[in-house]
Amino acid sequence: METRSEADLTILYGSQTGNAEFLAYNISEAAAKAGLETELLTLNDALQENRLSWGRLLIVSSTHDNGHMPDNADAFWRWLQSCDGGQYSGLPYAVLAIGDSMYDDFCKAGQDFDGRLAELGAVPMLKRIDCDVDFDMTSGSWVKKLLASIPETAPWSPEGAVLVDAATASRFASAPEPWRTARLIGSRELTSRGSDRRVLHYDLGLPDDFAYLPGDSVEILPRNSEPLVQEWVRAFPSANTIRLGDEEVPFADALRERLELRIPHIGLVNALITRIASSEAADRIRDLLDSGDRSDIDAWLWGRDVLDVVQELGLDRDGAQPVIDAMRPLQPRSYSIASGPAVSEAGLSLTVASVAYRRDGRSHRGAGTSFLESLPNDAEIALRRVVAHEFRLPSDEAPLIMIGPGVGVAPFIGFLHELEARRSPNETWLFFGDRQRSTDWLYESEMRRWQESGVLTRLDLAFSRDRDEKHYVQHEILTNAEELRSWIDRGAHIYICGDKNRMAHDVERALVDALAPDGAEAGRGEAILDSLRAAGRYAKDVY
Template structure:
């Protein structure tokens, strides 16, 4: 019998799961040195995972996983980015849920509500921890939990500066945080996780609406917090949950509000049609529904960290980390809305203030080990961030490999991020090629994939010369369009048919030469 840590042990669920897996592994090795005791069968080879592609829509991914074990069905419902915001990779998060070690199915930030609903539906059809799992040989693939700062034990960096890189209506910022002595050793391609706090003004408004003092004690996940602490840093005030609608329906004093809330509890995706964008909107819209603050907080989804690609090299900027942050800001229905992470840097932090951070290591999005290898980088908008780090690293290391950057934005005059740096690198030869696409500067929109098509012959030659090809940015549209353009280059320049071009690209990915950091 393998002992496990008691639920009362002072560890988060992720820490407890990792430690239990560690001890189980140690005991398994010890048993292997003595008489053959009860041993688990070897883990099955899952083979190809065709749904592990963020370009595919959720229904397509679920269809591809039909007939597979529960853990793989659950995996197909994830966002497929392996971004680490949940504290796992897609596959290990799914397996931990399937084994019953992870109870929270709302951690997949890229997948959002769609993923949460799909996971709940799959678990209703085949509950976690059932006998159906017995033949699957669970291998306790649990989240990496290295020493030093982590998702659940963030370090306290300090904001150095946050200033606009853009000049027009769009607000994209260069953010620098001081990290000396925090154990955040990073490489180009890594990301920085940020635990942003909710808007303090919104928190105070919610407390006022619920007629609750901020220092009132509430329970959340076995710990005691003040209501203000929980609303500021433990729960999400973004999209309201079905659980919140159901709770408010139970406490609504007006019948028509109770009925509408009950309908939203059954289908929370209808909320925007009622002018409801977040939790605060819900309270304003349904004025007769005022649940107790403890139950209210329990009904909200848990806060998740925001990840940002690191935009600097430790060789160039030791003791600090740079980020490129696009601020999400819009008005609707007479109210202004601000992105959680981006708004945190744009509105709620001043230089010198602490920032809870952790390092998210890249899963393969790395520079070639051979410094002479050429690289092609496609990074429109904030997707330029890791490539700024790549170029700083190559410059500091004296790498001889050629570098080609495709950058895109709306307007050259206002949206060309890091323009002075990029043009200086081009002029000195570090950037062999700098290809730009500014979509709104002419009547016909031009994007990075169009520049790839225009320079297809040279691009194909770089790839024949062994170049690595990197993409960073939007998964659904930009990355898919770039992939189609790359396949087109292989057909027009390489003489391959459509099937051959796709097979060539798959081979490039298997070689580790086609790498994507998409979101």
């Protein structure tokens, strides 16, 4: 039976990694402080629970992968597309979209919700906002305007209720990927002695009914390291228990398994800085936030964890709860799968670069990498599949051009394992690079074996520190531009995996230049790349 919402504002969210969920909860709390009653649930839950009549609606949604709905919003979206025109005529609504401008379909999920609600007759209370990864900083004033407009906006009073029976709701539903328990079989180091970093290969045993495809990733739910937990315990010696929502939790347990200690965010800094009086450090950080200069803010945050921020602000050692209230839940860590199910349906492999460094007198380690490195063989690991949409092997015998420096090579190791096991005839071309050939050639023996067997048709390498001038995979792409165009003419698919901040941009720029023949008109390379993308022949997995 349909339940008519009596809340001042219904907030429905779609979230893949937790960012949109975190923001939706914060908006709900801000609304409560403003004296507004809210209803908060996922978009899919609204459909399943038949809560589809609202006085005023706010949708907060991220975009998953290249333009796809988050897993907990896809059923609602399919249902919304099936609705009759005018079904939500007069409904006051707003959309806050979260995305990453490194992706081509930036904020597409939020844009789709906005467009469809308008088609159904809903009326925007505020123009949609599209937020980049700095949503903590850019969404604040928009949210304040929205909440201020609520008392002045009459709630929707439809002539008839919006009803969906259970059979209809189930027709649109798709089960989200569940958390499963894997088992660590073993690990080996891929870098050699003399390398200035560690990269490890992990083999995991899977439950019988866990299935994946080449190109998929997995999320792993880590635990924060014990040394970091104890640093927090020493920083707040009087904290024995803390509140997480309505739950009282031992402080150390919350630190270990519930809270994101590694990655600070702008919202946390903003929340904490309001609690302290003027000081040299606090005033400097206030000025930085007020400047709105994202590059300077990112530079200040780079390498810091949450405890670094807390200590730099000089927060009261007896005041753990306000800090906890501003923190995010512990986030899963995502890793590309470096194996193929045709080789072994009972297991999968991961390629993981260890994160370890010192800053301001403290040792820092990555949450996911330190967790994995701490596990003995046969230890249990909570993980779930992240389904790839475009990042898939061709369905035919088309050639593959794979560009994956560093640990970005992981999914291509999976591709090549799969092609070998299937005895597929596809031609393959791998661009791989790292720091030094002698110490950092990941999967060297596998690549040599695949070259000898013909599974890997062509291999081009770029080791940046083996030359007087830095040499990267994008330089190899430009050097081989004519051959690359020949492969494209024969129907090749292009794949990129790796660092989104620098590598992906530089590689895409090189592809644009390489795809345009000498003397081609301006924009020819971009047009070719756009056509490949539209044809499903250009895919990125960047992070």
